[in-house]
Amino acid sequence: MGVEQKLGNMGVVTTTLEQAVNWSRTNAMWPMLFGLACCAIEMMAAQASHYDMSRFGMELMRPSPRQSDLMIVAGRVSRKMAPVLRRLYDQMPEPKWVISMGDCASCGGVFNNYAIMQGVDEVVPVDVYVAGCPPRPEALIHGIVTLHEKVRGMKFAEVK
């Protein structure tokens, strides 16, 4: 964490409130369970012992939108699912982020037809897109680390 360098020999850490808050947000991000299709299997694998997503402070998947601040949309979003997804997103407390996992959630993937939304970004604003069909757990973890970088750079003035 680099605390040792900041600590010096005074036993005191100085930081900005923004940095401290953003650090705590990245290290206790609770994703919402939103497995829609086969990508959810890779999402489960990313949390299991082999890849262990809890190294990045996110071992807790919440089944309730009111307790979560990250929505991982894992899989194709059908047109009937879209209003449900938007409703769950609206129920999540601010600040909140969305990861669009896989090709189907990002752009419709191979399903360019009447039943599937052509990208979840038509329904909710997306922060990070993870490519792959399905993405490997490493790819998902990379997407999450990318999101952490974004969160670390956030300014209070920008957050609603």
Add this chain to the structure above:
Amino acid sequence: MEKKLKIIVQKLEKEFGAIASETRGEVSLFVLAERIIAVCQQVQGQGFELLSAMTAVDYWPQENPRFHVVYEFTSVSKNLRLEIRVPVPGLNPSLPTVSGIYRNANWRERELWDMFGIRFEGHPDLRRILMPADWEGHPLRKDYPLGYEEPQFTFNSEEIDLRKPYAKE
């Protein structure tokens, strides 16, 4: 054709003017739309307890009438299968419902209404089952447009991006 099935098929041919055709051991009976209820009652009486599938095929533009509604019957007690096909024209397609004879036809007929726009007269609750209630059109018809988004390539990605309805916060 199996002997047990042959007796039933010949009976249906004689009574209802059905036309049988056989492909690789599977029997299809072509029946006129107005006789389908009587045929289904007869088929059920012959020991076909199960309407195992009910679907439709759109042969537009090759064939006229364009739709075939397909009923698949299974007899568990006699170990037989029978397919009944009803040609339905494309203009105001409608059929009498068989949901009074086979109860599971209720949802199958709703699906056919949803996907092909075939009306089932006398159906107790004919509304969409798969698509959203306010959907326009019937997606499995051959003249229904395929996708609604153009694939993005480097030469047109910016142009499509401008038109794409991105969500707001």
